[in-house]
Amino acid sequence: xxxxxxxxxxxxxxxxxxxxxxxxxxxxxxxxxxxxxxxxxxxxxxxxxxxxxxxxxxxxxxxxxxxxxxxxxxxxxxxxxxxxxxxxxxxxxxxxxxxxxxxxxxxxxxxxxxxxxxxxxxxxxxxxxxxxxxxxxxxxxxxxxxxxxxxxxxxxxxxxxxxxxxxxxxxxxxxxxxxxxxxxxxxxxxxxxxxxxxxxxxxxxxxxxxxxxxxxxxxxxxxxxxxxxxxxxxxxxxxxxxxxxxxxxxxxxxxxxxxxxxxxxxxxxxxxxxxxxxxxxxxxxxxxxxxxxxxxxxxxxxxxxxxxxxxxxxxxxxxxxxxxxxxxxxxxxxxxxxxxxxxxxxxxxxxxxxxxxxxxxxxxxxxxxxxxxxxxxxxxxxxxxxxxxxxxxxxxxxxxxxxxxxxxxxxxxxxxxxxxxxxxxxxxxxxxxxxxx
RNA sequence: CGGGGCGUGGCGCAGCCUGGUAGCGCGCCUGUUUUGGGUACAGGAGGUCGUGGGUUCGAGUCCCGCCGCCCCGACCA
Numbered sequence: 001x002x003x004x005x006x007x008x009x010x011x012x013x014x015x016x017x018x019x020x021x022x023x024x025x026x027x028x029x030x031x032x033x034x035x036x037x038x039x040x041x042x043x044x045x046x047x048x049x050x051x052x053x054x055x056x057x058x059x060x061x062x063x064x065x066x067x068x069x070x071x072x073x074x075x076x077x078x079x080x081x082x083x084x085x086x087x088x089x090x091x092x093x094x095x096x097x098x099x100x101x102x103x104x105x106x107x108x109x110x111x112x113x114x115x116x117x118x119x120x121x122x123x124x125x126x127x128x129x130x131x132x133x134x135x136x137x138x139x140x141x142x143x144x145x146x147x148x149x150x151x152x153x154x155x156x157x158x159x160x161x162x163x164x165x166x167x168x169x170x171x172x173x174x175x176x177x178x179x180x181x182x183x184x185x186x187x188x189x190x191x192x193x194x195x196x197x198x199x200x201x202x203x204x205x206x207x208x209x210x211x212x213x214x215x216x217x218x219x220x221x222x223x224x225x226x227x228x229x230x231x232x233x234x235x236x237x238x239x240x241x242x243x244x245x246x247x248x249x250x251x252x253x254x255x256x257x258x259x260x261x262x263x264x265x266x267x268x269x270x271x272x273x274x275x276x277x278x279x280x281x282x283x284x285x286x287x288x289x290x291x292x293x294x295x296x297x298x299x300x301x302x303x304x305x306x307x308x309x310x311x312x313x314x315x316x317x318x319x320x321x322x323x324x325x326x327x328x329x330x331x332x333x334x335x336x337x338x339x340x341x342x343x344x345x346x347x348x349x350x351x352x353x354x355x356x357x358x359x360x361x362x363x364x365x366x367x368x369x370x371x372x373x374x375x376x377x378x379x380x381x382x383x384x385x386x387x388x389x390x391x392x393x394x395x396x397x398x399x400x401x402x403x404x405x406x407x408x409x410x411x412x413x414x415x416x417x418x419x420x421x422x423x424x425x426x427x428x429x430x431x432x433x434x435x436x437x
Numbered sequence: 438c439g440g441g442g443c444g445u446g447g448c449g450c451a452g453c454c455u456g457g458u459a460g461c462g463c464g465c466c467u468g469u470u471u472u473g474g475g476u477a478c479a480g481g482a483g484g485u486c487g488u489g490g491g492u493u494c495g496a497g498u499c500c501c502g503c504c505g506c507c508c509c510g511a512c513c514a
Contacts, residue, residue, distance in 0.1 A: 009447090011447085011448060011464085012448075012449095012463065012464070012475070013448050013449050013462095013463065013464085014448090014449080015448070015449085016443090016448090016449070016450095016507075017506070017507055017508095018507095019507085019508075034506090036505080036506085037505085037506065037507090091438090092512090092513075108514090109514080138514075140513070140514075142512085142513065143438065143511085143512065143513085144438090144508095144509095144510095144511095144512085144513095146507085146508085151513080151514090155514065157514060159514090209514095218513095283513095283514070284514085285514080286514060318514055319514085320514045321514095322514095323514065352473095354472075354473060355472065355473090356472095383472095383475085384471075384472060384473090384474085384475075384476065385472065385473045385474065386472090386473080386474040386475050386476085387474085387475050388473095388474090388475095389473080389474045389475085390474065390475050391475090393474090402473075404472095404473055405472085405473090406473075414473090
């Protein structure tokens with residue numbers, strides 16, 4: 001994208017409503033604009049990040065054997081009356097009445113709808129296990145939306161639902177998802193720590209929340225430093241292998257990690273002092289096993305091997321996709337702006353033309369821009385260098401390729417790594433290779 | 438939902454107490470200038486002062502209602 005022709009409305013001054021860093025930076029860098037309390041429009045830069053996160057989530061869900069579907073945002077109230085949650089959910093649920101006076105709602109989650117879909121289509125144990133997911137907008141009418149997209153009312157969420165013949169199968173599905181989650185977060189450049197969680201209004205007895213560390217996190221967390229060094233991508237864990245899943249799960253649950261509410265001083269004391277870590281965390285994912293809660297309530301039964309009908313065991317697995325955008329920024333920014341992890345950055349690099357109109361500068365920039373094929377943001381505006389440096393830092397591109405008249409004369413550019421501030425002078429080819437590779 | 442605060446040009450704010458026909462900085466447009474960390478000068482555009490009503494000769498300013506947004510707390514992907 002050429003900045004001069006793009007739509008990235010950055011702002012110099014901090015909007016007064018933004019209290020925390022991610023919210024402030026998302027507004028300033030032109031990622032989102034608020035439409036009403038807790039509801040945001042996503043602008044090109046923010047949307048690219050959202051799509052990148054979505055892509056990684058999707059790839060890992062597919063790799064774990066889940067199938068993508070897309071369920072509607074608007075749901076009929078009848079399904080929720082069947083499960084009993086229509087009355088339980090309270091004012092968080094946005095209720096809508098259509099022209100025929102039918103009661104509808106904007107879905108805050110999809111257990112009822114997926115169970116309905118399941119019972120319509122699945123009739124036999126032979127079709128199990130089954131894991132279906134979708135990435136769809138949800139709405140929860142929070143009393144008090146805040147922190148920008150991290151605690152909005154409308155949010156994009158990946159939610160998966162597993163169906164298994166028995167408890168053992170459900171546990172396997174649960175572990176598979178847990179592994180997929182660790183990989184997903186690792187690919188995004190995040191250190192996520194699974195913590196035993198309260199099961200909350202969804203119910204059940206096996207549940208973990210995935211917390212990423214950031215100074216402004218909403219909850220206090222305690223964990224074993226051993227979590228920080230495990231590599232789930234290269235760790236040799238295969239989804240298809242029960243042994244691997246067992247090893248993975250045992251490994252991960254043997255280490256201590258808990259939020260304040262679930263913290264146990266006794267167990268904490270058992271963690272070696274040198275490995276004790278505490279900090280603030282942001283919840284970016286949550287997984288639950290809840291058995292036959294919905295299959296029973298909604299009578300979703302399939303035939304077993306013995307010909308008798310039974311209610312499959314379920315679990316649900318959520319990742320806050322839009323929340324992650326804010327959470328990543330909370331975990332990765334400095335005074336100058338955002339510092340995107342490479343995997344989810346909106347662009348691989350920004351090309352800064354320090355002297356727009358200079359033949360050598362223009363030629364190098366155009367060449368680089370073409371080579372990146374849309375993966376670079378070209379700052380071709382006729383502003384001063386300082387403006388470009390500041391905007392590039394604010395937007396947080398992992399690399400900045402600085403093309404100025406000084407170096408351009410000899411075919412050199414300056415490559416700056418946003419995260420470290422390190423700058424090196426390189427040839428155009430070297431710079432391109434370093435960023436693209 | 439309890440407590441508090443704020444709505445004045447795109448953004449940040451002053452003006453309100455003590456009514457007299459709207460101002461500052463940034464941004465935006467034009468020109469000149471400048472060109473490696475938010476350049477300088479000159480000119481210019483842009484405002485139903487959230488909204489409805491009331492008081493008054495006169496309301497951004499005073500009074501009442503409503504709406505919106507933000508902050509603290511309780512609650513939550």
